[in-house]
Amino acid sequence: MLETLKFRRQKLGGNIKDNSLLIIFSGEAPVRSGDQFYDYTPHRNFYYLTNLDQPKMAYVLRKYNGVMEEYLFIEQVTELEEKWTGKRLSKEEATKKSGIKNVLPIDELRTVLGRWLLNDNFENAYFDFERGSYQHADTVQVLFAKELKRQYPFLHVQNIYHDITALRLIKSEDEITNMRTAIEKTRLGIEALMRNSKPGMYEYQLEAHYDFVIKTEGVKHTSFHTIAAAGANATVLHYDKSTSLCQDGDLILFDLGCEWNYYCSDISRTFPINGKFSDRQREVYEAVLEAQMEIINNVRPGLSMQDLNEFARKRLAEACQKVGLIEKEEDVEKYYYHKIGHYLGLDTHDVGGRGGILQPGMVITIEPGLYIAEEGIGIRIEDDILVTKDGHENLSKDIIKSVDDIENFMKK
Structure with missing residues (x-):
């Protein structure tokens, strides 16, 4: 793992100009209410480069006269504070996990940077300016960059985000192993859902069986807020209430996943609450499943995500x-109104956007669906697909999805 981390950081260092600083923060948990905080989760690019997952840290790469030096700034607190809020990583522990030998207190970050900027001829400062949309609040990266620019206006502030994401697109064997584990834990949770499903339960009651199993299996966090959508609720793409009663004869759509070492699974399965598909439900479900399997079989290196989306749209129109449901292909958007998938990794909607050419080592989701509001039927089937040099591998192939397999499993 340390060699992988070293390779990533050296690769990144090769992308920045000489006489430059690269500064990336681990982040902090925001205030929820009063003196309560949201759960902390590490800034994914910081974690990707350091293997560290504690708040109030910074990674600094100093590139000067062709020589690269790495520094890690970590939080250090008093023994009394540790009695209240827990142990922090020691310098030795931080080095052991990250491979970075120069470790200093985070309180010294501004002093050290100030000394370098006053005494040496640094010209550029690189930050990770990841931003989901224009409206998102400024991150700690943006705020610190503004502060540094104000204090040292001669610095050229640069964005390193796209260089990091280009590295993250191709998964290492360790990353794929983590994702396989997350998918296996998800499989166990989904089987618990099918095993405990019955009419008269609320969506959140059934969802609780999934949460219990994955936590029993050592999972700390789901990949995202679980979608548990019964009946007509499943025709709302991002339904998030989970408060409706599951009626006899309903299908229920689950879109869920979990994290293992921060690597995500993202799976959708749809099954009948009472364990038996109606004739119409079976007809629609098998049309979606047949389309999904054909789309998965089309995944290969060199194919663009746009080509895959166009193929999926045509195949869903045929379904x-x-x-x-329709006579003309262009009317498909009434029943299928999203893209076929996305990249998957340290984030559920992982770096890479919606475009790009598929390469070996990428992991994507394939998730066709049909949403028939007038019939109260919403079906989505989603698997996690690894692009290989010869084609693809379905990482979630062991999670049952055929009508017969689902009915036989639920009958037991």
């Missing part, structure tokens, strides 16, 4: 025609 709609097959079950009597």
Whole structure:
């Protein structure tokens, strides 16, 4: 692992100009209410480069006259504070986990940077300016960059985000192993859902069986807020209430996942609350499943995500025609109104956007669905697919999804 981390940081250092600083923070948990905080989760690019997952840290790469030096700034607190809020990493522990030998207190970050900027001829400062949208609040990276620019206006502030994400797109064997584990834990949770499903339960009651199993298996966090959508609720793409009663004869759509060492799974399965598909439910479900399997079989290196989306749209239009929903292909958007998938990794909607060309080592989701509001039927089937040099591997192939397999499993 240390060699992998070293490779990532050296690769990144090769992308920045000489006489430059690279500064990336681990982040902090925001205030929820009063003196309560949201759960902390590390800034993913910081974790990717350091293997460290504690707040109030900074990674600094100093590149000067062609020589690169790495520094880690970590939080250090008093023994009394540790009695209240827990142990912090020691310098030795931080070095052991990250491979970075120069470790200093985070309180000294500004002093050290100030000394370097006054005594040496640094010209650039690189930060990770990840931003989900224009409206998002400024991150700690943005705030610190503004502060540094104000104090040292001669610095050229640069964005390193896209260089890091280009590295993250291709997964190492360790990363894929973590994702396999997350998917296996998810499989166990999904089987618990099917095993305990019955009419008269609320969506959140059934969802609790998933949470119990994955936590029993050592999972700390889900990948995202679970979607548990019964009946017509499943026709709302990002339904998030989980408060409705599951009626006899309903299908329920689950979109869920979990993290293992911060690597995500993202799976969707749809099954009947009472364990038996109606004739119409079976017809629509098998049309979606047939389309999904054909789309997965089309995944290979060199294919663009745009090409995959166009193929999926055409295949879902054929599915709609097959079950009597539409006559013209262009009308498919009434029943299928999202993209076929996204990259998966340290984030559920991982770095890489919606475009790009598939390469070996990438992991994507394939998640076709049909949402028939007038019939109260919403079906989505999602698997996690590794792109290989010869084609692809379905990492979640062991999570059952055929009508017969689902019915036989639930009958038991």
